[in-house]
Amino acid sequence: MKNSLVILGAGESGVGAAILGQKKGYSVFVSDLGKIKEKYQNVLSDYDIDFESEKHSEEKIMEAELVVKSPGIPETAPVIQKLLAKQTPVISEIEFAGRYNSAKTICITGSNGKTTTTLLTYHILKKAGVNVGLAGNVGKSFAWQVAEENFDVYVIELSSFQLDGMYDFRADVAVLMNITPDHLDRYGYDMRNYISSKFRIIQNQTSADYFIYCADDEVIQKEIKKREINACSLPFGLSENAADGAGLREDQIIINFNQNQFSMSILDLSLQGKHNTYNSMAAGIASMVFKIRNEQLRESLADFKGVEHRLENFLKVHGIDFINDSKATNVNSTWYALESIHKPIVWIAGGVDKGNDYSMLDNLVGEKVKAIVCLGKNNAKLHAAFDEKVKNMVDVTSMEEAVKAAYYLARNGDTVLLSPACASFDLFENYEDRGRQFKREVRNL
The missing domain is CATH 3.40.50.720 (NAD(P)-binding Rossmann-like Domain)
Incomplete structure (x- = not known):
C-alpha cells in the first residue's frame, strides 16, 4: 500500500x-x-x-x-x-523537497530585498560556472527541480509563509536581510510571531553552516542577543567591519571571509541606492562562501540587470520619469523607494492594507511627494495618514485612471512612482499583474 x-x-x-x-x-x-x-x-x-x-x-x-x-x-x-x-x-513544499535534496542551499529571507538578493546571488554563481538552481518564491518549484534536475547548489528565496511550514529543513547558508512589519494580518497583528517566523531560517543550522545577516537592523540585533546561534555569523552593514562579513570604508564595500578580502567601489555596483548596497553585500558574502573569485564577483556585481517590478526605471514621457515598484507590498519597501528618488514625486499607492503603519513615511512624503494617487477599493487609511501633508490626493479604481491622473499631476522633471505599500488582491491578480498593467498604461499615454 x-x-x-x-x-x-x-x-x-x-x-x-x-x-x-x-x-x-x-x-x-x-x-x-x-x-x-x-x-x-x-x-x-x-x-x-x-x-x-x-x-x-x-x-x-x-x-x-x-x-x-x-x-x-x-x-x-x-x-x-x-x-x-x-x-x-x-x-511546506520546501520542507518536503528538502527531504530528498542533496545539493547545498543558500536560503534568503527578509521583509525587503530578498528577491533582488536571491537573483543577484544566482547571477553571480551561474556566471562563475556553478551548476546552480533558482527556487522558492522565484524561479521554478524547488520540489520540481529536486525531482527532475541535478544541481549542486540552490539559491532559494523564502517568505515567512514558507518558513512556517518548515521543521527539519536546514540551510547551509542562511541570509536574513531585515525584519520590518509585514503580513501582520497573518501573525495575529503580533510582531513577535513574525520575528520568530523569519528566524526559522536558522533552525537546525550547525557550526558547519553560515548565517549572513544585516547588522544595521535593530530587530535582528535584539533577537540575536536572545538566541544561541550555532552557525558561523557573517554580518553586513554600512559601517566599517574588521571581522568576517561586509562593511563600508569610505565608498568601498569591503568583504572579509576566511583570510580573503574583496573590495569594490559602491559607484561601480549595477544596483544603486542604500538598500541595494545591502543586497550586494549579502550576495557577495554568500558567493565568497562558495569560493567565487574576486574578479568574477566584481564583474557580476557590476553587470546585474535588476528585478522587474522592483524600482524599475520604466519610461520617460514628456520629461516625466515613470518608475514601476509594484513589488513594494509593504511600507518599508516604499520607504526605500521614496528615499532613493531625488525629484518631486507623484506617488501611486494603495491596495489591500496588511496592518500598515504609514507614520514612518511622514518625513519623506512631506519632503518629496507633491501628489498621491490612491489606487484601491478602500483608501481611508492613506487619507487619514496624508490628507494634512499632501495637497493633492486623488482616488481611482483602475490602473488606467491611476496613470492618467498621475500624468496630469506631474510636470517635466518630476517622477511618477508606483510603490503601493499594499498587497494587490483587491484590483489585480498579483503584484506582477499590477506592474504590467502600469507599464501598459504608461506606454498608452
Missing part, C-alpha cells in the same frame, strides 16, 4: 510537490479550492496525477498521511485546522 500524500493548492509549488511525491512512490492527490490554471492542469494530467479544481473533497483529504500545503493557505483555514486536530503532518 502506497503512502498517501495530499497537496493543497495547485500552483507552481503544489504541482512541483506532486511530481516529486509521485517520483518517490507516494499515492498523490492534489486539491485546490480555487481554479487550477490550465497549464498546471495539463502538467498534472501528463504525469497522470489525480487532482480536483474549485473544491476540497474532505473525506479524501482527511485520509492523507502527509499534507503539503501552498504557502498562500493560512493555518486558520478550516481544512488545515481539521488536519492538525487529527495530528496529520502539514508541511
Whole structure:
C-alpha cells in the first residue's frame, strides 16, 4: 500500500510537490479550492496525477498521511485546522523537497530585498560556472527541480509563509536581510510571531553552516542577543567591519571571509541606492562562501540587470520619469523607494492594507511627494495618514485612471512612482499583474 500524500493548492509549488511525491512512490492527490490554471492542469494530467479544481473533497483529504500545503493557505483555514486536530503532518513544499535534496542551499529571507538578493546571488554563481538552481518564491518549484534536475547548489528565496511550514529543513547558508512589519494580518497583528517566523531560517543550522545577516537592523540585533546561534555569523552593514562579513570604508564595500578580502567601489555596483548596497553585500558574502573569485564577483556585481517590478526605471514621457515598484507590498519597501528618488514625486499607492503603519513615511512624503494617487477599493487609511501633508490626493479604481491622473499631476522633471505599500488582491491578480498593467498604461499615454 502506497503512502498517501495530499497537496493543497495547485500552483507552481503544489504541482512541483506532486511530481516529486509521485517520483518517490507516494499515492498523490492534489486539491485546490480555487481554479487550477490550465497549464498546471495539463502538467498534472501528463504525469497522470489525480487532482480536483474549485473544491476540497474532505473525506479524501482527511485520509492523507502527509499534507503539503501552498504557502498562500493560512493555518486558520478550516481544512488545515481539521488536519492538525487529527495530528496529520502539514508541511511546506520546501520542507518536503528538502527531504530528498542533496545539493547545498543558500536560503534568503527578509521583509525587503530578498528577491533582488536571491537573483543577484544566482547571477553571480551561474556566471562563475556553478551548476546552480533558482527556487522558492522565484524561479521554478524547488520540489520540481529536486525531482527532475541535478544541481549542486540552490539559491532559494523564502517568505515567512514558507518558513512556517518548515521543521527539519536546514540551510547551509542562511541570509536574513531585515525584519520590518509585514503580513501582520497573518501573525495575529503580533510582531513577535513574525520575528520568530523569519528566524526559522536558522533552525537546525550547525557550526558547519553560515548565517549572513544585516547588522544595521535593530530587530535582528535584539533577537540575536536572545538566541544561541550555532552557525558561523557573517554580518553586513554600512559601517566599517574588521571581522568576517561586509562593511563600508569610505565608498568601498569591503568583504572579509576566511583570510580573503574583496573590495569594490559602491559607484561601480549595477544596483544603486542604500538598500541595494545591502543586497550586494549579502550576495557577495554568500558567493565568497562558495569560493567565487574576486574578479568574477566584481564583474557580476557590476553587470546585474535588476528585478522587474522592483524600482524599475520604466519610461520617460514628456520629461516625466515613470518608475514601476509594484513589488513594494509593504511600507518599508516604499520607504526605500521614496528615499532613493531625488525629484518631486507623484506617488501611486494603495491596495489591500496588511496592518500598515504609514507614520514612518511622514518625513519623506512631506519632503518629496507633491501628489498621491490612491489606487484601491478602500483608501481611508492613506487619507487619514496624508490628507494634512499632501495637497493633492486623488482616488481611482483602475490602473488606467491611476496613470492618467498621475500624468496630469506631474510636470517635466518630476517622477511618477508606483510603490503601493499594499498587497494587490483587491484590483489585480498579483503584484506582477499590477506592474504590467502600469507599464501598459504608461506606454498608452
